Amino acid sequence: MSPDSFAFIAGLVKSRSGLVLTSDKGYMLETRLGPLLKRDGLASLDALALKLRDPRAGALAEAVTEALTTNESSFFRDGKPFDHLRKVLPVLIRARPAGATLRIWSAACSTGQEAYSIAMLLGEVPLEGRRVEIIGTDIADGVVARAREGYFTQFEVQRGLPARLLVKHFRQEEGRWRVSPELRNMVRFERGNLLGELRGFGRFDVIFCRNVLIYFDAPTKARVLNALAAQLQPDGVLYLGGAETVLGLTDRLVPVPGERGAYERPREAALAG
Template identity: 50%
Template sequence: MTPQDYEYLRKLLKERSGLDLSADKQYLVESRLVPLARKESLAGIPELVQKMKVGAEALTAEVVEAMTTNETFFFRDKLPFDHLKEAVLPALAQARAARRSLRIWCAASSTGQEPYSIAMCLKEAGAMLAGWRTEIVATDLSLAVLEKSKAGIFSQFEVQRGLPIQMLVKYFTQNGELWQLNADIRSMVQHRQLNLLQDFSHLGTFDVIFCRNVLIYFDQDTKAKIFERISRMLEPDGVLALGAAESVVGITNAFKPYPDRRGLYRPNAAPTVVRPGIATLVPQAPRSIASAR
């Protein structure tokens, strides 16, 4: 792979997916794209790039998908799900008692372990949410992982990563070496393809947003813009959950920490964007609980 080919791929991946590759990540590109080149009967990455340049849009989409990291597992990092069960759901159940509905967005949902972990938390809430309308919207850039998520079928290895044995027995049915989530859990999750770089206001507003372990791949400016847009999609008392290694500090003032719950944030009433030497007021968009269908 020539330096020119790598620069072309870096620019394309940043424009299409937000992935911000540093100059020393050629090995990662080669490990992901050489198998794709072989599948397309191409000699290597230079030939792959050349074919993309002449307008092979389907191939370009495959390249972006191949470079997208889809690492995930059930109840990943555990703490956000403990917070959801112990603090967030009880508080929202009280605040939404008249409305009796909850909307949760799982951004970059990958193969489904995270949104289904959320769904199981809602099921485990039992009487607290009995008779409520609950909606979980799972979005991802990759159609392939969304299709896998819809099926709700996981290998023995996948169900052994983070899933408590009692939940495996309670919510899954075994079929040979595979396990399928029961239909009642699968039906709680809606799947939609979505690129976080593009407008996502059509999804409506949410009570809880899980946006974990995806923005770490974006540059600071892109992160700030996405945080600003996410803040407008949360109810004033809504909650944003980030990954264990993520924070809004130094990026945006659109959120403030949720009291005593690490990794959780609430929207500020009038967020400002953190820029070197600049603080720009971002007006809040009118809020609506209407869901996009």
């Protein structure tokens, strides 16, 4: 592939999704875009780049972007954020009037393990008359569809999911495990781009945005963090992945003291609403 073609594809993917492809990622383009070349009868990545230059190639650009996302996920990933959520939920519940709806967002939800982990956890917390809405969003249509269907392989359910919760919330179907209808009904999955307009999703009490900012450059991380801060309730909590932080990127979020990976709005901002 010519350096020009690489730069064109990398620029397109970054502008659509924020994902940064450094020049050493040529092999990744070859492997991940191979199936698309085959599907569209294209001889090379140069031919693909040429086709993408056509402004009418929006659907192809979307498919290329989706193919270059990394969708790795697991149930109760890293443990800690879920332990913290278990502690913080009763506080949030008590701070809301009876009948209120707590809103929880798994932004960049991939195949849904994070959102379903939250739903399982909620099943064990007394909600004291409050309702809960869980939304999972991701830029990649394919993973959103998978999340919605709620099928997981034996390998996937063996990663992080306690046997007790597997038995309680999953059924075996055609050699795979499917999330129970009750749990599926607790979560709504939609396509959503973190670089897009986030105000339409409304305000959230809890936001998980984990293991996606690592793929962005600093200005994009800052932009997304500021947009997420604007959607977080004044007393809400944002969880980031273990290799992610707000430090040096925004002052609209600060670490929750003593809780790795958990962030909140600074007190003055919280008081202002």
